[in-house]
Amino acid sequence: MAIFLTKESKVLVQGMTGGEGMKHTRRMLAADTDVVGGVNPRKAGLVVDIGDRRLPVFGSVAAGVGSTGADVCVVLVPPAHVRSAVTEAVDAGIGLAVVVTEGVPVHDTVAFTDHARRRGTRVVGPNCPGLITPGQSDAGIIPADITKPGPIGLVSKSGTLTYELMHELRDTGFSTCVGIGGDPVVGTTHIDCLQAFEDDPDTRLIVLIGEIGGDAEERAAAYIRDHVTKPVVAYIAGFTAPEGRTMGHAGAIVSGSSGTATAKKAALEAAGVRVGSTPTETARLAEGVLGGLQG
Template identity: 60%
Template sequence: MAIWLDHRSKVIVQGMTGTEGRKHTNRMLMFGTRVVAGVTPGKGGQSVTFEEDPIPVFNTVREAKHATGANVSCVFVPPPFAKQAVMDAIDAGIELVVVITEGIPVKDTAEFRAAAEEKGVRLIGPNCPGLISPGRSNVGIIPPNIARSGHIGLVSKSGTLTYQMMFELGDIGFSSCIGIGGDPIVGTTHIDALRAFEADPDTELIVMIGEIGGDAEERAADFIKANVTKPVVG
């Protein structure tokens, strides 16, 4: 098993027609991620071809979800338009929204995080590398060639240290790796990931990485003492 993302996940890429969206969609597809649609307002009806497979583009997430049954969205949309893109995914009923975009105003993040919480949507990011369940699916910008399947659950505030830890422990392997992002407000916290890894039967050990600033790590430590039975290394 894995947390929040597996081989059954159907992924929409918001901003797939842009340079970054196209590049990382190609990487996700090469890993085996089931990318089923792109969303770019005003470009509905077009398609983007990767290798020999065209992927349809829709104007809205609601249209894309209706046509494909997607349950995950990955957001590669510039900061001025990111809030509306995330709200589009939340309002459409997408279960997991991964926001890669950096530089989103804190006020915007606060608003779409509140909307996600109200509707029960799992939000990861913003300003994060995403989520990977090795051997199953990869949503975001995590390099797939450093990921192997195993039984370590990794949650990290730092994107760079996410990659470094995956490389260093690659011979052991991971159930899932999550980069939660380092912005002042994020959709998923260390505690959220710890709770999910504790409940995941495929995760035997948890690695947690923080960054300077804030008290998220201290709160996570208190949560671990009270609620986590699996070994945690931080």
């Protein structure tokens, strides 16, 4: 089992013919992702050879869906074009849109995530590495060779910390790893993933990675307390960050105690979550909890 992405998922890449699009399409194919084509209105009709695959380029998402039955799109277009790309995918009936692009204007994200929500499309991102169900499919830019299938579900704001925890827990493995992105507005939240992992029978433990800024982790803690029965282990990045600064893509300015790493840690621990002080300690906590479940 997995959440959001399986071996049956058929993926279109919006921006496939660009440099980044070609690179990451090649990597997705190497991970056994069923990439069925790309979308570029200026290059419709082109066929791109990648390895032993010949991938058609469609002039629109609707044309790609109609021809291939695609149900997932990976968006690798410049920030100014993301809103129209996601809107087009939603209107074409795509069920999952993975927006890797960073630097998307927040008002654009608000518009396309609202449109997607009303039409029943899940958006992951923007400014995210995407998601991977090891051994089945990889939609985005997450390295596929640093872990294996297993019983842990991972949800993370940070792309690089997603990779680090995947590597730290590579001997145990994951059901699905989701990098939700750290922008102020994202399409899929910690809570969305917590709910999906709670419902997934093959996910036995959840690892949550957060960052300073905003209140997403505090809201996740409240959800865990009230709705999650599976064990959760967490890591919060930013304990040494100066207060009052916007740090990287944390998504908000830290003010007072709201949004600080200490406040987030306290909220999660009050909900019964074990919180590691480093990624390595978090991984060891996860292994210990999982070992107790198996024992």
